Amino acid sequence: MTETTRDIVLVVDDNxxxxxxxxxxLDQAGITVLVATSGQGxxxxxERVTPDMFLMDAVxxxxxxxxxxxxxxxxxxxxxVPVIFMTGLSETEHIVHALESGGVxxxxxxxxxxxxxxxxxxxxxxxxxVQNARIALDAAGxxxxxxxxxxxxxxxxxxxxxxxxxxxxGDTVLLMEIAEALGAWLDGDAARIQARSEPFTLxxxxxxxxxxxxxxxxxxxxxxxxxxxxxxxxxxxVLRDNFGLTTREADVLLWIAKGKANKDIGEIxxxxxxxxxxxxEQIYQKLGVENRASAAVRAAQAxxxx
Numbered sequence: 001m002t003e004t005t006r007d008i009v010l011v012v013d014d015n016x017x018x019x020x021x022x023x024x025x026l027d028q029a030g031i032t033v034l035v036a037t038s039g040q041g042x043x044x045x046x047e048r049v050t051p052d053m054f055l056m057d058a059v060x061x062x063x064x065x066x067x068x069x070x071x072x073x074x075x076x077x078x079x080x081v082p083v084i085f086m087t088g089l090s091e092t093e094h095i096v097h098a099l100e101s102g103g104v105x106x107x108x109x110x111x112x113x114x115x116x117x118x119x120x121x122x123x124x125x126x127x128x129x130v131q132n133a134r135i136a137l138d139a140a141g142x143x144x145x146x147x148x149x150x151x152x153x154x155x156x157x158x159x160x161x162x163x164x165x166x167x168x169x170g171d172t173v174l175l176m177e178i179a180e181a182l183g184a185w186l187d188g189d190a191a192r193i194q195a196r197s198e199p200f201t202l203x204x205x206x207x208x209x210x211x212x213x214x215x216x217x218x219x220x221x222x223x224x225x226x227x228x229x230x231x232x233x234x235x236x237x238v239l240r241d242n243f244g245l246t247t248r249e250a251d252v253l254l255w256i257a258k259g260k261a262n263k264d265i266g267e268i269x270x271x272x273x274x275x276x277x278x279x280x281e282q283i284y285q286k287l288g289v290e291n292r293a294s295a296a297v298r299a300a301q302a303x304x305x306x
Contacts (some may be wrong), residue, residue: 006032007124010051012042012068013086014060018109022055025113031120039063043071046078052124055116058087058098066101073102076175079154082123086111143227144215145175151183154222177204182212182225242302243286252279256292257299 007030011022014037023033034051036042040063041055043256050277054072058065065085084105086096098106104123107116146154153175164171181202202210215224239250248269255265266276287298 001236002119006030006119007053008032008049008051009053009055009120010034010042010045011038011055011132012039012060012065013057014038015057018057018086018111022111022116025116026120029117032163039065039068039071039146042068046072046075046081050077051081052127053120054081054083055120056083056103058083058085069098069101069103073154074152076153076155076172080127082127083118084119084123145178145182145225145227146222147179147182147186147225148221149183149186151180151186151221153179160227174204178210178212180200182223185212186223238302241284243298245283245286249279249283249286252276253283253287253295253299256280257284257296 009031011026011033012035013019013020013022016037019035019037026033034045034049036045039060042056043063045051045195046054054069056065056069060068063071065087069083069085072081072083082104083102084107085103086107086109087094087098088109089267095106105119107119134210138154143157143160145156145160148154156175160175164174169177181204184198200212202212204210210227213226215226217223235249235254239245239253240247243250243253245253247292251269252265254260255268260268262273262276262280265271266273271279280292280295283295287295289295289298
């Protein structure tokens with residue numbers, strides 16, 4: 001007999017009685033429950049186990065539920081997980097605050113369990129539909145980034161992470177910079193907005209020239225872009241195959257093509273200056289060139305022909 005996979009809900013509340021009550025009710029409904037008594041505790045749990053949903057108390061000591069939700073939505077691997085708020089506050093401003101911070105729903109205490117279970121089912125189904133669409137995009141090998149209109153990263157495909165991983169700052173830092181730049185672009189003047197169909201260039205942290213293509217709004221506050229940079233996720237393989245290089249030689253040549261000095265290349269790759277020079281000698285010989293400028297041109301030609 002195949003065991004049905006249980007949904008995982010992370011309940012976050014600083015009140016032990018509320019935690020006990022919700023844990024028992026959700027467990028009886030066939031849901032696996034994780035608990036945290038603070039916003040920071042919830043973030044720590046979610047780093048180890050990604051839940052299917054957060055059930056979040058709005059008012060807690062330390063990080064409030066609203067602040068915790070913003071932290072969740074800023075983390076790419078958690079941004080897709082729906083957050084339902086629970087609170088004794090029913091004023092309109094608190095409901096608006098909950099939705100603006102990234103929540104999908106709002107329940108007023110005391111919690112009606114039947115209503116809670118119904119809302120959980122609806123939001124889990126919606127989240128799965130969105131996630132399945134993203135998985136399909138991932139499988140298609142597209143370099144995509146989704147951001148909010150204020151420049152917060154919503155999600156990105158694995159291919160995008162792979163493309164940026166070779167940069168010194170790493171893919172996570174670069175994606176945050178790209179999202180912020182895209183938010184500024186979306187906030188640009190009318191003429192630029194009307195020209196959204198035209199690709200435009202970003203240079204996050206001065207490390208990589210990236211061509212971006214506006215694809216449109218996925219939802220009211222989620223806008224999709226495609227990376228169309230000439231840099232390719234398999235660029236090391238391209239250089240190896242084109243010039244018969246070793247992996248380390250391809251690494252060195254790639255950074256030469258990006259304009260890095262020998263000292264910088266050594267620091268990036270963890271090599272001594274002497275080792276970098278030794279690799280350069282082999283690279284020049286295999287490429288049939290005499291200097292780094294010619295090597296950079298040959299490398300660029302190979303990468304741009306992809």
